[in-house]
Amino acid sequence: MFPTPIQKRPRSAQITYQAFLPVALIVWLLPLLAVALFSIKPDADFTNGNYWGVPSSFEAFTNYGKVFFESNMPRYLLNSLFITIPTVIGAVALSCMAGFALGVYKFKGNLLIFFIFIAGNFVPFQILMVPVRDLTVSMNLYDTKLGLVLFHVAFQTGFCTLFMRNFIRALPFPLIEAARVEGVAEWRIFLYVVLPLMKPALAALAVLIFTFIWNDYFWAVVLTQGPDAQPVTAGITEFNSQFRAAYHLMSAGSIVAALPPVAMFFLMQKHFIAGLTLGAVK
Amino acid sequence: MSSADTNRSWYKRNEIAITPWLFLLPAMLFFAVYVIIPIGQSFWISLHEWDGLGDKTWVGTANYERLLGIGDQNIDRKFEVSFWNNLRWLVLYLLAIPAGLFIALFLNQTVTGIRLYKSLFFFPFVISQVVVGLVFSWFYLPNDGLFDVIIGWFGLDIRGGVLGNPNTATYGIIAAGLWPQTAYCMILYLTGLNAVDPEQVEAARLDGAKGRKMLWYVILPQLKPATFIAFVVTIIGALRSFDLISVMTNGGPFGSTRVLSFYMFEESLSEFGFRMGYGAAIAVVLFFIMLGFIVYFLWSMYQDDKGAR
Numbered sequence: 001m002f003p004t005p006i007q008k009r010p011r012s013a014q015i016t017y018q019a020f021l022p023v024a025l026i027v028w029l030l031p032l033l034a035v036a037l038f039s040i041k042p043d044a045d046f047t048n049g050n051y052w053g054v055p056s057s058f059e060a061f062t063n064y065g066k067v068f069f070e071s072n073m074p075r076y077l078l079n080s081l082f083i084t085i086p087t088v089i090g091a092v093a094l095s096c097m098a099g100f101a102l103g104v105y106k107f108k109g110n111l112l113i114f115f116i117f118i119a120g121n122f123v124p125f126q127i128l129m130v131p132v133r134d135l136t137v138s139m140n141l142y143d144t145k146l147g148l149v150l151f152h153v154a155f156q157t158g159f160c161t162l163f164m165r166n167f168i169r170a171l172p173f174p175l176i177e178a179a180r181v182e183g184v185a186e187w188r189i190f191l192y193v194v195l196p197l198m199k200p201a202l203a204a205l206a207v208l209i210f211t212f213i214w215n216d217y218f219w220a221v222v223l224t225q226g227p228d229a230q231p232v233t234a235g236i237t238e239f240n241s242q243f244r245a246a247y248h249l250m251s252a253g254s255i256v257a258a259l260p261p262v263a264m265f266f267l268m269q270k271h272f273i274a275g276l277t278l279g280a281v282k
Numbered sequence: 283m284s285s286a287d288t289n290r291s292w293y294k295r296n297e298i299a300i301t302p303w304l305f306l307l308p309a310m311l312f313f314a315v316y317v318i319i320p321i322g323q324s325f326w327i328s329l330h331e332w333d334g335l336g337d338k339t340w341v342g343t344a345n346y347e348r349l350l351g352i353g354d355q356n357i358d359r360k361f362e363v364s365f366w367n368n369l370r371w372l373v374l375y376l377l378a379i380p381a382g383l384f385i386a387l388f389l390n391q392t393v394t395g396i397r398l399y400k401s402l403f404f405f406p407f408v409i410s411q412v413v414v415g416l417v418f419s420w421f422y423l424p425n426d427g428l429f430d431v432i433i434g435w436f437g438l439d440i441r442g443g444v445l446g447n448p449n450t451a452t453y454g455i456i457a458a459g460l461w462p463q464t465a466y467c468m469i470l471y472l473t474g475l476n477a478v479d480p481e482q483v484e485a486a487r488l489d490g491a492k493g494r495k496m497l498w499y500v501i502l503p504q505l506k507p508a509t510f511i512a513f514v515v516t517i518i519g520a521l522r523s524f525d526l527i528s529v530m531t532n533g534g535p536f537g538s539t540r541v542l543s544f545y546m547f548e549e550s551l552s553e554f555g556f557r558m559g560y561g562a563a564i565a566v567v568l569f570f571i572m573l574g575f576i577v578y579f580l581w582s583m584y585q586d587d588k589g590a591r
Contacts, residue, residue: 002501128317154317186298233410265401276469
């Protein structure tokens with residue numbers, strides 16, 4: 001193991017390390033702790049210039065209550081959910097199939113198609129912006145959740161296919177050959193042999209795509225404009241103009257907006273990290 | 283051909299050849315409609331003048347000439363600023379890689395509670411860039427922001443605050459972006475360090491290697507896959523910078539924090555009118571910058587893929 005395990009160091013080094021850990025963590029998360037502090041302060045603290053001191057009263061319930069009951073926030077949150085969940089299902093389904101095709105079969109153009117998927121996944125959003133917006137408008141899907149979902153599914157398929165294909169490649173191929181010898185139809189091989197083995201990959205991708213889509217801002221701004229369809233990332237700017245300079249409410253809103261992917265991460269940590277490393281770093 | 287074969291349906295006989303295409307079809311269809319074809323369309327639009335609603339007017343390469351200042355006109359000032367800012371982003375964003383490695387080395391221990399520490403250090407990456415931007419813009423508030431308070435202790439003062447001063451605003455935003463990006467690189471290296479071969483480390487230790495030498499000659503070569511992915515995601519992240527700029531400064535002050543992705547958006551979809559053709563031309567330039575990296579990434583992956591076979 002590198003660096004040398006702290007247990008092999010002198011006792012003093014161990015104590016210093018243990019003591020330094022929480023300090024480092026607090027410094028690292030300082031901006032977040034500040035927002036958390038903001039979100040429980042009363043309005044008066046900001047007008048009195050007490051930005052960073054101890055809150056003069058504990059107002060978490062009033063602040064978060066306002067976010068949930070006196071703003072469009074719940075709506076934006078629901079929109080985000082209705083955009084994110086279908087996208088996750090769609091992108092994972094499409095890429096499972098594509099990854100199976102690219103990972104199992106040898107045919108002309110296999111590698112080319114695979115590389116097109118990867119390359120497309122790296123292009124700047126801006127080169128897609130005008131045509132995609134146009135397409136969405138012409139399908140009458142501008143400012144709808146479906147319009148966003150369709151685009152997200154298509155774009156995320158690139159990344160997911162990369163992931164799935166590499167994962168399927170690493171599966172034991174003799175298993176598939178054995179099934180073929182038994183005369184099992186190809187689609188059944190996919191459904192009953194390969195798919196059950198892909199569970200870890202499915203979980204990793206689902207968590208990862210959930211976070212990506214939940215946090216998307218650019219496409220939300222390009223393809224939607226009102227509380228009917230806007231997800232929470234775009235909604236938060238709207239929310240902020242409603243409560244201009246009301247830092248206690250804006251920070252409470254931000255925390256609420258950030259929470260779902262955070263919860264997802266802590267619940268599914270192992271899968272999340274497997275996904276992030278593209279499965280390449282094992 | 284045996285009689286049994288002719289009795290089987292055409293699909294059955296060609297199953298192995300057709301199945302992959304059937305499985306690929308939906309993904310390819312979606313990807314073509316929403317990603318591949320739009321790239322071509324953007325090229326086409328960039329050769330026109332277009333407000334997004336009416337008819338397109340063919341202008342040839344006029345948009346590019348205006349953008350790059352070819353002929354007797356000056357280079358578009360806003361474009362120039364955006365381009366240099368993009369370079370700043372690219373170079374400074376790469377700091378996330380050594381910083382991530384540093385934190386990973388710091389946390390690669392087995393003491394009680396270290397798992398929780400690791401996840402909390404990773405935390406910033408999971409939060410949306412919009413929220414990161416908001417958090418940092420409050421952190422940078424002139425006079426009242428924690429950052430101004432802290433530099434005040436050292437007798438420093440930035441006029442107009444970090445984000446209000448054209449000389450510091452871009453750096454302030456990049457610093458905000460580095461926060462989640464460093465967390466990402468850290469997690470890549472932590473997983474990489476887990477896979478480092480302990481026998482090699484022990485052998486090197488017996489040979490007297492330690493500290494920096496050990497890191498450079500024994501550990502880093504084994505972390506190469508992690509470094510590659512960290513490099514890819516950091517470059518892409520740097521060139522995609524949009525959310526933070528939009529939330530923190532909206533391109534200001536005096537347009538000093540624009541980057542190409544933001545400038546493109548501004549030209550195509552802002553209150554100043556829809557100049558889609560010009561915007562598309564900016565996007566094409568950005569695309570070509572990115573393409574250089576994409577080709578390099580793909581080439582590296584191709585080499586790996588060949589090696590794996």
